[in-house]
Amino acid sequence: MDILESGKRIGEKLVLLLTKTQRQELAHFLLEYSETTDACSLYQHFSRYAWQDSNLLTEIQEGDLYLCLEQRLVTVREQEICLTVKEFDILFLLASNPKRVFTYELIMDLVWKEDYTYYSRKAINNHIYNLRKKLKIDPGDPDYIKSVTGIGYKFSLP
Numbered sequence: 001m002d003i004l005e006s007g008k009r010i011g012e013k014l015v016l017l018l019t020k021t022q023r024q025e026l027a028h029f030l031l032e033y034s035e036t037t038d039a040c041s042l043y044q045h046f047s048r049y050a051w052q053d054s055n056l057l058t059e060i061q062e063g064d065l066y067l068c069l070e071q072r073l074v075t076v077r078e079q080e081i082c083l084t085v086k087e088f089d090i091l092f093l094l095a096s097n098p099k100r101v102f103t104y105e106l107i108m109d110l111v112w113k114e115d116y117t118y119y120s121r122k123a124i125n126n127h128i129y130n131l132r133k134k135l136k137i138d139p140g141d142p143d144y145i146k147s148v149t150g151i152g153y154k155f156s157l158p
Contacts, residue, residue, distance in 0.1 A: 060095045062157055065135070065144060067095055076137055086111060087131045090124075094145060094155035103152040128153060 058069035064077045072088055074081040083091065089111045094102060104121050108114060112123075128145055135144055146156045 101148045101154045
């Protein structure tokens, strides 16, 4: 991948200064072409730390919904929404991969970093319920998170 070739090596670490588009391409590449736990860990590493020293922000704007990863900021119609750590992580995971269905197992692995068998689906369902409630500040607001019956969740705009 060209992006990885442009990095500088400092000791054992590869340091990348990426544009917003390059970060999104790298995140999508890691999710689409890697199904191993190591790849999931690598995705989390890039999502949180690889560009924290740059002046670039990882932002998502979908309709009235705005997310900023580095500031851990969520707004709906410019009103700040207070989320728990897990709620933010779930929302950012889903919103950064619109229309992709995430299974309960994958959400547990990427957000909780725990074995899915240790928890029940109820933990994820409860977080999604609270997240939906917080994002819907007006009855006419869209449901950003859609259920995929028996499988998991996805981010989708109407």
